């Protein structure tokens with residue numbers, strides 16, 4: 194009996210954690226660090242099919258993931274500059290890098306042209 198109880202508790206705990214995570218991932222995020230380059234990021238289609246830590250690469254997997262801008266500043270410091278976090282062509286973690294790689298591999302990815310993410314006003 195004791196065993197069943199502890200299994201149930203363990204299960205509830207695991208499910209609880211997954212539910213908290215699912216609730217944490219935002220549906221959409223507006224990236225507006227540069228008011229002249231505001232980008233709407235459809236977070237959910239990404240977090241539904243990719244592991245969180247692909248993008249939230251410094252995440253401890255427990256607390257709320259931190260905004261990229263916390264470390265990636267306007268100018269490069271310990272972390273590459275903000276622009277690079279989103280456009281590094283050599284990294285699958287950047288928006289442009291991942292979309293380019295998917296296109297190259299013949300998979301369905303996201304936009305790869307500047308104007309698709311930054312429409313002219």
Ligand code: HEC
Pocket residue numbers: 214215217218219222224234236239240241243244245246247248249257258259260261262263
């Ligand atoms: C394709 C990349 C990508 C994936 C995969 C991803 N995220 Fe994100 N997430 C982002 C970006 C980019 C932001 C905006 C960060 C910013 O504002 O600088 C963000 C923002 C967030 C935020 C808000 C943080 C803040 O203060 O801005 C939370 C919470 C979050 N993500 C959780 C998750 C969870 C949980 C998962 C996995 C289920 C996940 N994300 C998967 C890229 C991703």
Ligand code: HEC
Pocket residue numbers: 248249250251259260261262263264265271272273277278279281284285286287288
């Ligand atoms: C806690 C600090 C921190 C946060 C938060 C963070 N980064 Fe980074 N990032 C770094 C550091 C430090 C490096 C350089 C060393 C390395 O590659 O791990 C880096 C490197 C990168 C690179 C360079 C290429 C590569 O693959 O190594 C990209 C692209 C990148 N980050 C994207 C992001 C994105 C997108 C987010 C938000 C979803 C983010 N980072 C959040 C600290 C951070």
Ligand code: HEC
Pocket residue numbers: 232233234235238239243247248279285286287288289291292295301302303304310
């Ligand atoms: C690790 C890979 C990866 C990264 C990083 C990534 N994406 Fe994507 N993106 C995808 C994939 C895969 C799709 C196609 C999703 C689908 O249609 O099923 C996509 C689709 C999109 C779309 C099209 C959505 C639609 O409605 O068809 C937009 C816009 C987009 N991404 C923006 C971004 C932005 C902005 C960032 C950076 C903040 C980013 N992506 C980072 C993999 C990535």
Ligand code: HEC
Pocket residue numbers: 224225226227228230231232267275276279280288289292303304305306307308309310311
């Ligand atoms: C997949 C989407 C995507 C594509 C494609 C893309 N960008 Fe971006 N870009 C972003 C995101 C996300 C930001 C961050 C927006 C913010 O927070 O204001 C950004 C910001 C910028 C910024 C402001 C950087 C800063 O330090 O303030 C410039 C400049 C820029 N992009 C130029 C370009 C150019 C040039 C291209 C084509 C080579 C391009 N982008 C392609 C997503 C994209």
